[in-house]
Amino acid sequence: MLAKWKLREVIxxxxxxxxxxxxxxxxxxxGNVLFGLFGLIGYDIIFGIWFIVSxxxxxxxxxxxxxxxxxxxxxxxEVMLGNAVGPQLIISGMIQGLGAETVFAATRWKNxxxxxxxxxxxxxxxxxxxxxxxxxxxxxLSPGYVTAMFFVRLVSGALLAGLLGxxxxxxxxxxxxxxxxxxxxxxxxxxxx
Amino acid sequence: xxxxxxxxxxxxxxxxxxxxxIFKDLSFSVLKNQSLLLLGPSGSGKSTLAYCLNKLYPxxxxxxxxxxxxxxxxNLDEFKQGELNQKIGIVFQDPESQFCMLTVEEEVAFxxxxxxxxxxxxxxxxxxxxxxxxxxxxKKTMIHTLSGGQKQKxxxxxVLALEPEVIILDEPTxxxxxxxxxxxxxxxxxxxxxxPFTLIVVEHKxxxxxELIDRxxxxxSNASILFDGSSEQCFGEFAPFLKKEGIWLPKVVEAALxxxxxxxxxxxxxxxxxxxxxxxxxxxxxxxxxxxKTRSKSKPxxxxxxxxxxxxxxxxxxxxxxxxxxxxxxxNGSGKTTLSKCLAGxxxxxxxxxxxxxxxxxxxxxxxxxxxxxxxxxNPEHQFITDSVYEEIAFGLEHKSTALAILEKIGLKKxxxxxxxxxSQGQKRxxxxxxxxxxxQELLILDEPTFGQDANTxxxxxxxxxxxxxxxxxxxxxxxxxxxxxxxxxxxxxGELIFSxxxxxxxxxxxxxxxxxxxxxxxxxxxxxxxRREIHVAQ
Amino acid sequence: xxxxxxxxxxxxxxxxxxxxxxxxxxxxITPLVTILWxxxxxxxxxxxxxxxxxxxxxxxxxxxxxxxxxTMLFPRLQGGDSVIWQWGFLTLTAEGFQRGASLxxxxxxxxxxxxxxxxxxxxxxxxxxLMQQCKLPPKxxxxxxxxxxxxxLIKEEFxxxxxxxxxxxxxxxxxxxxxxxxxxRYVIPLLAGAIRKAERTALAMESKGFTGDKNRIFYRExxxxxxxxxxxxxxxxxxxxxxxxxxKLGYLQFYNGEL
Numbered sequence: 001m002l003a004k005w006k007l008r009e010v011i012x013x014x015x016x017x018x019x020x021x022x023x024x025x026x027x028x029x030x031g032n033v034l035f036g037l038f039g040l041i042g043y044d045i046i047f048g049i050w051f052i053v054s055x056x057x058x059x060x061x062x063x064x065x066x067x068x069x070x071x072x073x074x075x076x077x078e079v080m081l082g083n084a085v086g087p088q089l090i091i092s093g094m095i096q097g098l099g100a101e102t103v104f105a106a107t108r109w110k111n112x113x114x115x116x117x118x119x120x121x122x123x124x125x126x127x128x129x130x131x132x133x134x135x136x137x138x139x140x141l142s143p144g145y146v147t148a149m150f151f152v153r154l155v156s157g158a159l160l161a162g163l164l165g166x167x168x169x170x171x172x173x174x175x176x177x178x179x180x181x182x183x184x185x186x187x188x189x190x191x192x193x
Numbered sequence: 194x195x196x197x198x199x200x201x202x203x204x205x206x207x208x209x210x211x212x213x214x215i216f217k218d219l220s221f222s223v224l225k226n227q228s229l230l231l232l233g234p235s236g237s238g239k240s241t242l243a244y245c246l247n248k249l250y251p252x253x254x255x256x257x258x259x260x261x262x263x264x265x266x267x268n269l270d271e272f273k274q275g276e277l278n279q280k281i282g283i284v285f286q287d288p289e290s291q292f293c294m295l296t297v298e299e300e301v302a303f304x305x306x307x308x309x310x311x312x313x314x315x316x317x318x319x320x321x322x323x324x325x326x327x328x329x330x331x332k333k334t335m336i337h338t339l340s341g342g343q344k345q346k347x348x349x350x351x352v353l354a355l356e357p358e359v360i361i362l363d364e365p366t367x368x369x370x371x372x373x374x375x376x377x378x379x380x381x382x383x384x385x386x387x388x389p390f391t392l393i394v395v396e397h398k399x400x401x402x403x404e405l406i407d408r409x410x411x412x413x414s415n416a417s418i419l420f421d422g423s424s425e426q427c428f429g430e431f432a433p434f435l436k437k438e439g440i441w442l443p444k445v446v447e448a449a450l451x452x453x454x455x456x457x458x459x460x461x462x463x464x465x466x467x468x469x470x471x472x473x474x475x476x477x478x479x480x481x482x483x484x485x486k487t488r489s490k491s492k493p494x495x496x497x498x499x500x501x502x503x504x505x506x507x508x509x510x511x512x513x514x515x516x517x518x519x520x521x522x523x524x525n526g527s528g529k530t531t532l533s534k535c536l537a538g539x540x541x542x543x544x545x546x547x548x549x550x551x552x553x554x555x556x557x558x559x560x561x562x563x564x565x566x567x568x569x570x571x572n573p574e575h576q577f578i579t580d581s582v583y584e585e586i587a588f589g590l591e592h593k594s595t596a597l598a599i600l601e602k603i604g605l606k607k608x609x610x611x612x613x614x615x616x617s618q619g620q621k622r623x624x625x626x627x628x629x630x631x632x633x634q635e636l637l638i639l640d641e642p643t644f645g646q647d648a649n650t651x652x653x654x655x656x657x658x659x660x661x662x663x664x665x666x667x668x669x670x671x672x673x674x675x676x677x678x679x680x681x682x683x684x685x686x687x688g689e690l691i692f693s694x695x696x697x698x699x700x701x702x703x704x705x706x707x708x709x710x711x712x713x714x715x716x717x718x719x720x721x722x723x724x725r726r727e728i729h730v731a732q
Numbered sequence: 733x734x735x736x737x738x739x740x741x742x743x744x745x746x747x748x749x750x751x752x753x754x755x756x757x758x759x760x761i762t763p764l765v766t767i768l769w770x771x772x773x774x775x776x777x778x779x780x781x782x783x784x785x786x787x788x789x790x791x792x793x794x795x796x797x798x799x800x801x802x803t804m805l806f807p808r809l810q811g812g813d814s815v816i817w818q819w820g821f822l823t824l825t826a827e828g829f830q831r832g833a834s835l836x837x838x839x840x841x842x843x844x845x846x847x848x849x850x851x852x853x854x855x856x857x858x859x860x861x862l863m864q865q866c867k868l869p870p871k872x873x874x875x876x877x878x879x880x881x882x883x884x885l886i887k888e889e890f891x892x893x894x895x896x897x898x899x900x901x902x903x904x905x906x907x908x909x910x911x912x913x914x915x916x917r918y919v920i921p922l923l924a925g926a927i928r929k930a931e932r933t934a935l936a937m938e939s940k941g942f943t944g945d946k947n948r949i950f951y952r953e954x955x956x957x958x959x960x961x962x963x964x965x966x967x968x969x970x971x972x973x974x975x976x977x978x979x980k981l982g983y984l985q986f987y988n989g990e991l
Binding site for chain 2: 884898925938947948952
Binding site: 002005006007008010011012013014015016017018019022023028032035036039040069073076077079080081088089091134135139164167168171172175176177178180 | 747748751752755791794795798799801842846849850855858869871872875876878879880882883886887912915916919920922923924925926927928929930931933934935937938942944987
């Protein structure tokens with residue numbers, strides 16, 4: 001998978017992952033507050049933010065594996081930062097990334113419209129919920145509550161990962177920093193036309 | 194290969210991106226062990242050319258290369274990916290983005306690993322390379338704790354460890370203070386004496402390099418070759434022409450040109466060294482004398498006494514007068530930025546008091562304070578908070594129409610809708626200074642405003658600051674600017690203020706200048722040389 | 733032999749497997765014994781500062797408490813549950829309480845195992861080991877390393893941005909749209925700078941002859957010894973023993989995902 005990647009793309013992916021690993025850790029604190037206020041579902045409200053790097057990396061680099069690798073690397077960096085859940089977070093990251101990657105794969109990595117980006121965010125929601133259900137023991141909760149959690153997370157994935165990811169990527173394209181990437185080129189064409 | 198057969202031969206070379214050509218149809222050759230300087234205005238494709246020479250481009254980017262480059266008779270296409278990099282090493286401009294490992298030894302090892310050097314030999318090679326640049330004591334150090342100068346030396350060590358035949362330096366001193374720059378150039382000169390190699394330098398600040406360079410290749414802004422020949426010729430007969438093109442010249446050459454225009458330079462050939470300049474001048478003393486300007490100092494704007502902060506500052510007291518341009522100087526890590534941030538109330542003090550306009554800083558409301566006190570950060574990008582150049586200026590302004598007037602004044606009107614980040618380096622700096630000038634602040638603090646700027650932008654900024662009504666405090670490494678513009682100068686050393694006074698009185702205090710690792714301005718260096726010579730003659 | 737010297741990949745592997753085994757069970761005793769075990773091992777065999785450990789552990793303690801809270805107040809009610817306390821829509825049952833405790837302790841057991849790894853493993857060693865033992869492609873591993881190097885820089889830039897915004901008079905965001913804008917105001921400059929630096933770093937790495945070639949002679953070899961596998965076996969056995977103890981005490985219960 002990596003053979004077709006330029007080193008430049010790998011490092012940019014990794015830098016995105018590093019920046020968002022930090023963002024993720026900051027949001028963990030916000031999550032904890034919401035958690036305290038609303039209980040377990042508080043987490044799900046902002047759960048989408050933890051998939052955002054998948055969307056951003058895929059939208060910018062547009063290569064197979066971008067969504068999966070960026071989320072996995074972000075999780076690895078979180079572990080290296082020593083602040084998060086530990087090695088099994090890498091597995092969570094892989095599963096979340098896989099969720100988004102599956103959606104991009106379904107378009108054969110050709111379509112990066114708003115809807116696809118939102119669907120990719122929801123893909124991560126779905127995969128991560130299934131994993132969380134198993135590891136975190138959601139089965140102990142009442143079915144109604146679990147269903148509510150699921151839908152909240154789905155919406156959060158679509159909005160906080162899909163839409164916000166698109167919004168941030170496009171803001172970034174405006175700065176000219178992405179000029180050598182597909183998204184930056186697309187942006188430049190749109191401006192000059 | 195015979196001695197006179199070119200080591201690198203470039204023929205009909207062109208490089209272009211989707212958007213257009215960087216350069217076209219370049220042809221030149223480089224002899225073994227030559228020291229070649231690539232000179233030209235920024236944006237003339239010198240760095241791109243350097244990257245093409247060691248095959249980094251076009252592989253790393255989506256560019257297209259035409260023409261041919263041969264190295265020791267072999268076309269670059271015949272080299273495997275990575276193979277050439279052992280023979281042609283490169284040191285880049287930005288010390289922050291050249292490394293991929295965490296410690297010094299790992300970074301040197303990284304290059305050796307790439308070329309499958311047997312493990313048993315690595316340690317010795319690493320030690321040797323670090324010794325060559327004087328970093329042996331830092332072998333286990335984390336790279337991010339090194340100073341900029343040390344980082345550049347490390348980059349050099351990484352290259353040296355591979356024992357290349359050609360070393361390319363891509364503006365290696367652009368982000369270093371003057372002392373570290375001279376240090377790096379000295380290191381390179383010494384290395385070249387010990388073990389000859391071909392040197393290709395892309396550089397703007399030429400003073401330290403003049404002695405080392407034997408050939409110059411000058412480009413114009415369209416990236417065509419303007420001049421190709423010896424450095425004597427380049428900075429000799431060709432110098433007035435270069436000046437017209439807006440290309441930086443060594444200070445000696447610059448001074449000789451000025452003197453010639455004024456009719457006081459009688460030397461036969463243009464000078465390349467200080468003593469040549471001096472012997473050609475009619476009355477060097479008069480030529481280098483400075484007209485001292487005096488500003489009327491009315492009242493203190495900011496008074497600080499007994500400042501301590503987070504172990505970085507020790508008992509610092511200073512006063513800034515209205516209408517004054519104050520410079521804050523000192524070696525890297527001496528606490529300049531910390532002090533400037535304390536004065537702006539951005540870092541809490543552990544002890545001491547600051548009064549701004551007679552009121553203790555702690556009593557000010559932040560909103561009111563920053564209407565009257567501006568701070569320009571070292572990296573202009575940090576200061577931008579909106580998506581367009583126009584909004585940057587208009588932010589916080591009551592009358593939006595004045596924003597356009599200001600843009601007009603700083604020459605950015607046609608970029609009003611562009612994203613601030615997409616501007617050129619010089620434009621970004623002008624914009625960041627302008628955002629701080631719109632409110633007519635009483636005091637403006639600037640952290641190295643001319644750092645990494647070309648000559649024109651630097652002087653333009655200084656002109657604006659010089660005319661400013663309120664007071665200006667500026668951190669800088671540039672002693673030429675200090676000498677020319679500053680009314681007062683404060684010298685910091687390890688958090689202590691070791692000198693406050695006029696620039697002229699500082700230049701006489703050799704122990705302060707040495708301790709703070711400052712460099713005398715060119716004018717003063719030459720005046721001292723005259724005195725030394727007179728003493729010599731008298732003896 | 734200290735924990736800090738155990739092969740990082742095997743250490744990570746041991747901990748992931750332990751956690752996977754733990755997640756099969758659902759009772760308070762298994763995780764509790766595991767917690768006791770992993771904390772003891774961490775401090776007996778690892779060079780670990782208690783302060784750092786506590787700093788990492790505290791947030792998990794908080795999360796665990798909330799988990800217990802959520803599970804107790806929004807329980808999966810089953811027929812035959814004995815209600816201890818009821819107030820409005822809140823119902824506390826004995827079974828709910830036990831489930832809550834199980835869930836909380838489960839989180840903490842994952843945490844203590846993870847912290848054991850984090851505090852005794854150097855990032856560089858981990859990546860080197862992943863390349864040397866797990867055949868992680870060097871392109872990705874060095875890419876991650878290069879990105880990781882940016883962290884101190886990013887932290888510094890973040891603080892500078894905060895100050896710069898203060899000077900520019902940017903008000904604190906209160907509404908949600910403002911907060912999104914604020915996030916953008918921080919993230920975009922950080923990313924724009926980081927991406928440009930990343931591209932330069934890639935070029936610098938290639939200039940040193942890096943091609944992503946998998947045949948690499950490493951300056952620092954991360955070895956695997958019998959001690960590493962002994963550690964692995966000990967860790968797994970300890971978790972199994974925890975489950976055994978729980979079974980002996982009559983608490984052991986399998987985690988069934990059904991609702």
